[in-house]
Amino acid sequence: MKQFVLKLYIAGRTPRTEQAISSLKEICEKDLASAYDLAVIDVLERPQLAENEKILATPTLVKELPPPLRRVVGDLSNRERVLVGLDLAVRDELEKGKDR
Amino acid sequence: MKNADVVASVVKVATGIPGFDFIADGGMPRGRTALVAGTAGSGKTIFATQFLAEGIRRHNESGVFITFEEQPGDIRRNMHSFGWGISAWEDGGAWMFVDASPEPSHEMTIVGDYDFGALLARIEHAVRSVDARRVVLDSIGSVFSQFDSPSRVRHELFRIASALRDMGVTTVLTAERREEYGAIAVNGVEEFVADNVIILRNSLEDEKRRRTIEILKFRGTTHHKGEYPFTVIPAEGIIVIPLSAIELKQRSGDIRVTSGNIDLDRMCGGGLFRDSIILVSGATGTGKTLLVTHFVDGGAAAGERCLLFAYEESREQLGRNAIGWGTDFDALEQEGKLKVVCEYPESAGLEDHLVHIKSQIEDFKPNRIAVDSVSALERISTPRGFREFVLALTSFIKHKEITGLFTSTTPTLTGGASVTEAHISSITDTIVLLRYVELFGEMRRGLTVLKMRGSTHEKEIRELVIDNRGMHIGAPFRNVAGILAGNPVQIAASEMERLDKLFPVENGL
Numbered sequence: 007m008k009q010f011v012l013k014l015y016i017a018g019r020t021p022r023t024e025q026a027i028s029s030l031k032e033i034c035e036k037d038l039a040s041a042y043d044l045a046v047i048d049v050l051e052r053p054q055l056a057e058n059e060k061i062l063a064t065p066t067l068v069k070e071l072p073p074p075l076r077r078v079v080g081d082l083s084n085r086e087r088v089l090v091g092l093d094l095a096v097r098d099e100l101e102k103g104k105d106r
Numbered sequence: 107m108k109n110a111d112v113v114a115s116v117v118k119v120a121t122g123i124p125g126f127d128f129i130a131d132g133g134m135p136r137g138r139t140a141l142v143a144g145t146a147g148s149g150k151t152i153f154a155t156q157f158l159a160e161g162i163r164r165h166n167e168s169g170v171f172i173t174f175e176e177q178p179g180d181i182r183r184n185m186h187s188f189g190w191g192i193s194a195w196e197d198g199g200a201w202m203f204v205d206a207s208p209e210p211s212h213e214m215t216i217v218g219d220y221d222f223g224a225l226l227a228r229i230e231h232a233v234r235s236v237d238a239r240r241v242v243l244d245s246i247g248s249v250f251s252q253f254d255s256p257s258r259v260r261h262e263l264f265r266i267a268s269a270l271r272d273m274g275v276t277t278v279l280t281a282e283r284r285e286e287y288g289a290i291a292v293n294g295v296e297e298f299v300a301d302n303v304i305i306l307r308n309s310l311e312d313e314k315r316r317r318t319i320e321i322l323k324f325r326g327t328t329h330h331k332g333e334y335p336f337t338v339i340p341a342e343g344i345i346v347i348p349l350s351a352i353e354l355k356q357r358s359g360d361i362r363v364t365s366g367n368i369d370l371d372r373m374c375g376g377g378l379f380r381d382s383i384i385l386v387s388g389a390t391g392t393g394k395t396l397l398v399t400h401f402v403d404g405g406a407a408a409g410e411r412c413l414l415f416a417y418e419e420s421r422e423q424l425g426r427n428a429i430g431w432g433t434d435f436d437a438l439e440q441e442g443k444l445k446v447v448c449e450y451p452e453s454a455g456l457e458d459h460l461v462h463i464k465s466q467i468e469d470f471k472p473n474r475i476a477v478d479s480v481s482a483l484e485r486i487s488t489p490r491g492f493r494e495f496v497l498a499l500t501s502f503i504k505h506k507e508i509t510g511l512f513t514s515t516t517p518t519l520t521g522g523a524s525v526t527e528a529h530i531s532s533i534t535d536t537i538v539l540l541r542y543v544e545l546f547g548e549m550r551r552g553l554t555v556l557k558m559r560g561s562t563h564e565k566e567i568r569e570l571v572i573d574n575r576g577m578h579i580g581a582p583f584r585n586v587a588g589i590l591a592g593n594p595v596q597i598a599a600s601e602m603e604r605l606d607k608l609f610p611v612e613n614g615l
Binding site for chain 1: 226228230232
């Protein structure tokens, strides 16, 4: 089973942050079949992590694994586009093709 | 109370960038953000880096550098040549980078709404970590290309600028311009940092590059207006030359010094004024360099030190000529009474020459300087740039109470004024003309003191004879007219007598 490693960088608890978290949780449950490891990082508490990863905008979702590394910036309100941004949409189609 | 607020709001912070604080009436407005806009290659990053570097070196103020374009490694390397040891300052906790440069490997998609909360958190973290007083954002153009909505980016940068203001730091924010005379900056950046705007220009005039800096506005406080030339010097950085802003308030003493030629001293009413500028103008071969040699020799004999800038002849050639006239430059140099600096005018821009001359003067601390010739320097500049150069140089040497002798080569052999003179004659205190006089099919030389500020002087045109001991000033050309016009005419003796009766000669005038 594939393991997804996701990190969501947020700047404090704002409505936009809550929107991003709930959108992401939904995508994880539905599209990643719970095979994921999600960390939510508040840059206000841990600015050095944002510095190391060169995060500018918040929210930023980083897909560290599996490769390729992908970033999606914004409140993640459009599921289809988030999947494309994470390079998952095409992969999904391939997986389905194999199953058949 | 209200008044106290107003006073507090215009405190300036001295940047330490040479010359800039003068045109800025003290420096950057403290606690504000200043936009520094310029075309590519106009020196924005250098200005910004120097702002932080001088803060650390001169004022013990830490700095944070937020880079949107170049990698921190590149900035460390590129700025090392100016003598700014960024790595050491980083280790010492005086400097911190916030790296917001684009990362090619970071493939990014934008889905929905966002802000620059992470960037702001990183900046706040960096400012807190080193207790920064100065912040640089360089250059914000590339952040617009990374994100989709310019109005969103503008809004977020405005938020960051406000936060920096709340932190009480003084900020320099650089932005690109597309043309030297046009919109202040691309992407409408000036809309959110409208209070303080500085423009760097690198324009092409007559095939010559001319760098200038202009403070467009400082809200609520004063500054000098207009464009001021600046130069970028290796190992030093930006040096602004506040030419037109120099006040002509040098005190002029009445101490006289020798020109090195007794006859010329006599014609000048007893010698040259110590803190005055003498322009010697003449065609090639009329004896300008010889007069310079006498000037050096006379100074040395009186125990003065002379600095000679030669732009037309090599050191060897000068030395040979001087020996021929009885002055040993090598010996004088060994005694420390003379320093000869020979350079090709084309080896540097005029601003660079000025900075170089000034630093030579600071080092050698001469009593007198000679420039042979200033007209050679005119070749490499625009008329305006040249005039500003002469103005800055004369003002500088007058402040130091130094006697300055400049030579200028006229383009025509007899008569005529050079372009150089037209530009600088009003700046100089004394003008000595050397002219060829064609008489009876023979070329002879004439010398006259055209003007001498603050002193009486002889107004006759005297014959000049050059032999192996140098220059000798003889009798006036009493029976020749039209020398200065380049068309000498013999006047009959009876006519001379008649004129003498009409205008009796007053002694010494």
